[in-house]
Amino acid sequence: MHRIRRWVADHWVLAIGLMVLLYLFLPIAVVAGLSFNRPSSRLSYDFNEFTTENWTNLCGPADLCAAVGRSAWIGLLATVAATMLGTLMAFALARHRFRGRAATNLLIFLPMATPELVMGTSLLALFTSAGLQLGFVTILIAHIMFCVSFVVVTVKARLAGMDARLEEAAMDLYATPAQTFRRVTLPLVLPGIVAAALLAFSLSFDDFIITNFNSGNTVTFPMYVWGANQRGIPPQVNVVGTAMFAVALLLVLATNVRGRRRGARVA
Amino acid sequence: MTNPSEAGDLRLSHVTKRFGPFTAVDDLSLTVPQGSFFALLGASGCGKTTTLRMVAGLEEPTTGEVRLGDRDITRLRPYQRPVNTVFQSYALFPHLDVFENVAFGLRRRKIREVRSQVERMLALVQLDGFTKRRPAELSGGQQQRVALARALINHPQVLLLDEPLGALDLKLRRQMQIELKRIQTEVGITFVHVTHDQEEAMTMADTVAVMSAGKIEQLGRPAEIYEYPATAFVANFLGQSNLLAGEAAGQSGGDVLVSAYDQRFAVPAPRARADRGEVFLGVRPEKLGLVAGEADVPAGHQSVRGVITDSSYVGVSTQYLVRTGWGTELAVFAPNSGAAAPLAVGSEVTAHWSPEHAFVLHREPGEGDRTTPVLDTPDAVGVVS
Numbered sequence: 001m002h003r004i005r006r007w008v009a010d011h012w013v014l015a016i017g018l019m020v021l022l023y024l025f026l027p028i029a030v031v032a033g034l035s036f037n038r039p040s041s042r043l044s045y046d047f048n049e050f051t052t053e054n055w056t057n058l059c060g061p062a063d064l065c066a067a068v069g070r071s072a073w074i075g076l077l078a079t080v081a082a083t084m085l086g087t088l089m090a091f092a093l094a095r096h097r098f099r100g101r102a103a104t105n106l107l108i109f110l111p112m113a114t115p116e117l118v119m120g121t122s123l124l125a126l127f128t129s130a131g132l133q134l135g136f137v138t139i140l141i142a143h144i145m146f147c148v149s150f151v152v153v154t155v156k157a158r159l160a161g162m163d164a165r166l167e168e169a170a171m172d173l174y175a176t177p178a179q180t181f182r183r184v185t186l187p188l189v190l191p192g193i194v195a196a197a198l199l200a201f202s203l204s205f206d207d208f209i210i211t212n213f214n215s216g217n218t219v220t221f222p223m224y225v226w227g228a229n230q231r232g233i234p235p236q237v238n239v240v241g242t243a244m245f246a247v248a249l250l251l252v253l254a255t256n257v258r259g260r261r262r263g264a265r266v267a
Numbered sequence: 268m269t270n271p272s273e274a275g276d277l278r279l280s281h282v283t284k285r286f287g288p289f290t291a292v293d294d295l296s297l298t299v300p301q302g303s304f305f306a307l308l309g310a311s312g313c314g315k316t317t318t319l320r321m322v323a324g325l326e327e328p329t330t331g332e333v334r335l336g337d338r339d340i341t342r343l344r345p346y347q348r349p350v351n352t353v354f355q356s357y358a359l360f361p362h363l364d365v366f367e368n369v370a371f372g373l374r375r376r377k378i379r380e381v382r383s384q385v386e387r388m389l390a391l392v393q394l395d396g397f398t399k400r401r402p403a404e405l406s407g408g409q410q411q412r413v414a415l416a417r418a419l420i421n422h423p424q425v426l427l428l429d430e431p432l433g434a435l436d437l438k439l440r441r442q443m444q445i446e447l448k449r450i451q452t453e454v455g456i457t458f459v460h461v462t463h464d465q466e467e468a469m470t471m472a473d474t475v476a477v478m479s480a481g482k483i484e485q486l487g488r489p490a491e492i493y494e495y496p497a498t499a500f501v502a503n504f505l506g507q508s509n510l511l512a513g514e515a516a517g518q519s520g521g522d523v524l525v526s527a528y529d530q531r532f533a534v535p536a537p538r539a540r541a542d543r544g545e546v547f548l549g550v551r552p553e554k555l556g557l558v559a560g561e562a563d564v565p566a567g568h569q570s571v572r573g574v575i576t577d578s579s580y581v582g583v584s585t586q587y588l589v590r591t592g593w594g595t596e597l598a599v600f601a602p603n604s605g606a607a608a609p610l611a612v613g614s615e616v617t618a619h620w621s622p623e624h625a626f627v628l629h630r631e632p633g634e635g636d637r638t639t640p641v642l643d644t645p646d647a648v649g650v651v652s
């Protein structure tokens with residue numbers, strides 16, 4: 001009895017940690033498992049039979065691949081636009097003094113703080129009153145809009161952590177302003193920009209609420225899943241989820257390995 | 268001063284820099300001869316960095332002019348000037364390795380044979396073999412040498428060093444001082460070196476300028492400034508001085524007559540900055556001798572009597588405090604040469620000095636005696652041999 005208490009006392013932090021990890025990864029494990037499952041009926045989620053058919057026949061369910069492609073396109077375009085706009089804005093806010101700078105710094109948080117429902121409805125009102133046809137373009141505009149704030153905040157944090165004297169040193173060493181940006185500023189801020197772009201893409205790819213208000217007849221991947229839910233979700237959705245997770249995992253591992261290799265080269 | 272030609276002299280004339288209402292550099296004029304080692308010394312916030320930044324082009328003077336030889340460089344951008352800086356904080360590029368940091372200036376100017384030049388420069392600062400490291404993987408002293416190499420490799424006309432040794436421990440600091448001086452002599456580039464450390468300034472520089480509140484208080488050879496300071500600020504910023512408040516009553520027979528505390532002192536006129544009105548009579552602590560009674564004072568010396576209130580042994584010397592009849596405590600540094608027995612606290616002594624070692628400075632009306640407390644670092648004195 002005493003020894004058990006002792007063992008628990010020694011290992012409870014580890015145990016709680018493992019439980020939290022389990023809590024975090026169990027849903028993902030279930031999704032990955034289901035992606036290799038042949039359900040017994042349309043509306044059941046039981047583990048019935050192992051199969052790779054969901055992976056090989058990804059585009060089997062009508063409209064699934066089209067929806068994934070559409071979401072990927074929107075995500076890509078929104079990411080590029082939001083990252084460019086947001087990065088420029090972050091530079092302006094971090095490096096230049098101008099009138100309204102403090103106000104801008106504050107307002108940039110507003111889209112992040114606004115409930116998505118409110119944002120979705122107000123965008124809908126805006127688009128319809130402007131006479132815009134709801135669809136791909138309105139979704140894109142909406143996505144760029146809510147992604148910009150996240151990009152600005154992420155890049156600005158990176159810029160704030162960068163010593164401005166490095167740019168002075170570059171100029172002192174014969175670098176023109178353009179060369180200074182290209183050789184010193186950009187490489188140092190790039191990790192922040194990449195992080196911001198990844199964040200923007202994942203925000204755009206799985207946005208449902210705002211998109212739902214402004215999509216018209218256009219169906220994105222989250223909306224497809226939502227619609228399919230009424231009739232029973234095809235197992236291929238789990239394949240998409242698992243693939244997304246795998247890509248994210250690979251990206252994290254890649255950055256980790258790069259950092260490790262940099263460290264190892266010195267030793 | 269190694270080169271008599273004025274072709275590459277750095278010249279600041281009537282340079283003023285204001286930040287809003289605050290004047291950081293105030294009507295500053297100075298000339299740094301080509302190839303010389305110039306040290307800029309002064310308390311924190313007196314405008315040293317700002318002065319360097321105006322020479323580098325990182326700050327534009329509010330008024331005034333910066334010239335390099337006969338070229339006006341006041342409004343040139345930093346990358347257009349043949350001037351390089353070793354920054355106070357090094358400012359090494361964290362994303363580049365040592366090699367690329369040092370090569371940065373060459374690459375920007377599209378110079379060929381980068382590799383051999385960088386390798387030669389890294390050998391000069393004894394960092395060969397470190398080429399692949401990032402700045403974060405270097406010690407403070409190594410980073411400092413990379414910063415130096417990165418600037419020097421460009422063979423600028425003027426190299427600006429902003430307290431480059433500030434972060435180093437004493438031993439490495441001494442080592443780097445010798446190194447810097449050697450490199451400067453070798454490459455013959457004009458060095459403008461900012462430092463807090465007066466000993467560093469005096470041992471390394473051909474010319475020292477002492478700054479205070481945006482102005483130059485005094486400029487000259489280290490020994491000149493130390494032996495004959497121009498102001499009370501310099502007298503106590505560079506080393507330490509005993510300054511007694513007195514009145515000067517004009518010259519007589521080549522001497523300035525100063526009366527202080529009912530005693531009269533004659534100081535040679537060439538050692539007096541003022542010969543009338545309120546003055547300080549100054550003597551450096553190491554120029555004072557201590558004897559038991561007035562009878563022992565050497566002929567021709569001046570003296571005051573007092574009581575020893577404190578004595579601290581610092582190895583090369585013993586530092587005494589001697590309280591005079593009017594309450595001021597004079598600092599006296601007696602060399603531990605073994606010639607005299609140490610004096611006990613409480614003994615009555617007479618402090619004496621040769622008139623040639625005294626100096627007379629201007630004093631603001633109402634200002635009292637000024638002596639700084641005895642420092643406990645032996646380095647603080649005796650640097651000028």
Ligand SMILES: Nc1ncnc2c1ncn2[C@@H]1O[C@H](COP(=O)(O)OP(=O)(O)OP(=O)(O)O)[C@@H](O)[C@H]1O
Pocket residue numbers: 286289290291309310311312313314315316317318463
């Ligand atoms: N960009 C600026 N804006 C406002 N004030 C400034 C600016 N740069 C410097 N100052 C002020 O100018 C004065 C001189 O600054 P400077 O950096 O030249 O001092 P310093 O002599 O180099 O001091 P330290 O020995 O501490 O480095 C300081 O009082 C400082 O506060």
Ligand SMILES: [Mg+2]
Pocket residue numbers: 315316317355429
């Ligand atoms: Mg400074």
